Amino acid sequence: MTGMTSPADSPAGQAAAAARELYKQDDYVQALQDLSHDELRDRMSETVALEKVAIQEWLDSGDCYVISHAGKLHLPTCDSMQRFMDRDSAWFTNLRFPQRLQGDAPDDDPIPAWPILRTRTQIEALSSYTPCPLCAPMPVPPEARFGAKQWTHLHARNLKSKHFGTEFRSADGSILGALTKITTVETIDGLDFTAEFEHAEAPITDPDIELMYRTGMRALANQALS
Incomplete structure (x- = not known):
């Protein structure tokens, strides 16, 4: 909010x-x-x-x-x-x-x-x-501090092949998993954009959606964020 x-x-x-x-x-x-x-x-x-x-x-x-x-x-x-x-x-x-x-x-x-x-x-x-161990509130994953310096933010349209294998989250902290595929098709109506992630329920089709990944973590790309 x-x-x-x-x-x-x-x-x-x-x-x-x-x-x-x-x-x-x-x-x-x-x-x-x-x-x-x-x-x-x-x-x-x-x-x-x-x-x-x-x-x-x-x-x-x-x-x-x-x-x-x-x-x-x-x-x-x-x-x-x-x-x-x-x-x-x-x-x-x-x-x-x-x-x-x-x-x-x-x-x-x-x-x-x-x-x-x-x-x-x-x-x-x-x-x-x-x-609290009793009510166990978890508004965000402990490691997902959105304003922290260890996170890099970018819009989906800026995804490149160099990001393949990088573990991504959506801007609200939801785990998307590793980037596996980027598709940009030029049609009569304009560009048709799709980005697919290992754990996402559906591909991302809005190029303006904000994503984030941990800065300097590409060496750990095969490890899921938990």
Whole structure:
């Protein structure tokens, strides 16, 4: 979903972030001291509602991964992430004991942590990550970092005989396998282009499709990328 607006940048995401930020401001926290517990619960419930809308937008986008505070990558449905993703549960203690935000010495950090949400594009840009062994998220093969220097990108029309045997992937990381055949036929309607790959389900016929192969890997052309 490269180029699309992240749910974090949506009105709901911005409103949720702004609401959470308020609880870190001294003057806002001071104003909470004058509220009754019911009023304070209402104030927190408004924040919870904003956060739930923002979380749901992430989930509805279908492009949502969670990085734990220990740096491990998870799917948003991972059981270990539910205490962050379920905002009702995250705020439960505060809603039950609103006095945690009041008094001369309120809890040091009474506002529940927000999950670290990332899109596939953001995960691809990481130099490395450790997937959770339980939910096993694999947005891209570990070796397929699209922006990394070890990958060379080219359009299908630029394939030459020198590329035969080179292991290719499509731009989204899907394995195509070794290039086995290039056919360019001139017809009355123009050029008819076809490129065939060892593991591709069908030949590529669009000369403008972007492909990639590992730079300096032709010596290993007979080894499949896995």
